[in-house]
Amino acid sequence: MKTIELRSPYLIFVGDAAEDCYAKTGFGLVQWRRELCQGQLSLAGGSVDVGLPPMTLKQAASSGVGSLIIGTAAIGGTIPEGWLDTLVAAADLGIDIVAGVHTRLNNIPRLSRAAERSGARLIDVRVPPAELSVGTGRKRPGRRLLTVGTDCAVGKKYSALALEQALHKAGMKATFRASGQTGIMIAGAGIPIDAVVADFISGAAEALSPDNDPDHWDVIEGQGSIFHPGYCAVSMGLLVGSQPEAFVVCHEAGRTHILGWDNFKLPSVDEVIARTLILGRQTNPAIRCVGVSVNTSALAPEQSESYLADLSARVGLPCVDPLRTGTAKIIDYINQQGMT
């Protein structure tokens, strides 16, 4: 297996979370893959509602749920003792348990014994698949779009999901390809690229977007930034292995420095475009930028509009805020340019 693959439909477990901010993964699943989510399960004391029908484990098992997805984070990134009875019961019913926490599910003896008994799988979306290889650079059929960023946490996953949705709305074939843990839960498949062994980064990126129909778009979730002092190698391998013909730069309006690396000035959108072109040409000489996706939540609505208009005039490309304007302009641009 070259990518992680989850069994749908899902039961979203929100534990005893009392505040929505802890359940971002659960909300993301409902937002982007409502059709795969059968129900939600919370514990005593939990008050988060991700908008799904409440469901017991027995109901889940009898309605064919494939995976219980831990859609909330506990403090410290662990599996709290109080969740265990429920997770063990789910595994005993043959339901896969899917988590993206620090603790390895297989290292919890009660849980691994239950999984062994029933054949349920314990899936850590932070653990890459075992069978990765070195990147070949072989040109693959199908179209590819990668979201890249001026930094971490600027909306690369969100933009990729929004672009996939916009492609579908335009009647085009498209698949979101997840390279990070939350994305993998949403997509039901993927590779946590930052956890792959260095030698296999571009090879993992190749496995993530395999051969496809000539008119099919893979929309690949980017990671980090090519300018990032800590994570640039991940971004580099993902870019070179993805061989995208199109990329979208993601940015957060108002950010001035690399988040958590205060001595490093944020690169400009223009700098990211220029460098991504240089490095991407290595495996795809036809690479081009097709737009910019900006999180303008720090700006008032009129400010946001003028920010996007100014940026668009400067870079000569459609600039959107996926939450405020949607991403259709970028898809229109791709079509106008005859890229399909």
Next chain:
Amino acid sequence: MKTIELRSPYLIFVGDAAEDCYAKTGFGLVQWRRELCQGQLSLAGGSVDVGLPPMTLKQAASSGVGSLIIGTAAIGGTIPEGWLDTLVAAADLGIDIVAGVHTRLNNIPRLSRAAERSGARLIDVRVPPAELSVGTGRKRPGRRLLTVGTDCAVGKKYSALALEQALHKAGMKATFRASGQTGIMIAGAGIPIDAVVADFISGAAEALSPDNDPDHWDVIEGQGSIFHPGYCAVSMGLLVGSQPEAFVVCHEAGRTHILGWDNFKLPSVDEVIARTLILGRQTNPAIRCVGVSVNTSALAPEQSESYLADLSARVGLPCVDPLRTGTAKIIDYINQQGMT
């Protein structure tokens, strides 16, 4: 522990190898670290002589040998059954066993039991240390020179070792920093950077060349090539984390395509210089190229001379063949440019 560290002096084990080409590691150790090598040990049928006094395990133990280094490769990259009695006996005497083979030493029960009894360590130089972190980009005191390449297997390790030697000859402080398995055996320390988890590549490079005296040069062994479809991410992280102020491009005269990636034209030396400058400026704006180190073994002596002269005229930098001309010209250039 952030880097692997070996205990010297060494006993070089050449097994039952009958041909020198299998014992490249053993020869490399003797060439570059003769002062750390106490003796050699071969088995019945072995005829390789790396030029050290023959030594039994008992002699090794009584003369204070710290590590038995497996200086030869067996077919398939394993530890042959016929070597085991000797390795177990060495471990029983408290001598560390050091190998860079596919088989993990700890997975050989007889060997791991012997090591447990005596306290000897079993060291796989292909396994990175556990305590790595994300790169910080923090500027570190001390000077740094990185060897980069137009491809894999163009002499990046050899050139770095030759440059370290030339720096010492010029009376300058210098330490070779190993990023690959053979280099680690020679240096007695290092990190196999291609085996590190993606997120930690630049962090590992930072750990590899820590804070040092202002007039001390770390000469860092490069890996892969920034243009390589498979390994570019490793090269990128190593470059950004090393923060070199100086780099030397390594190349093999006559190579036209990336070794094993026949669809990819080899980048020119000029292209590698230009791109390394662009990417390296991210963490060290003062980065510059100080020379080119070419393996001209495919050329006749007079051809080699004119090749190096032409290249030097083109790039405006000293160009050497470390085996034929030595690398002193590069050190002279560094000094002439007032980089020390």
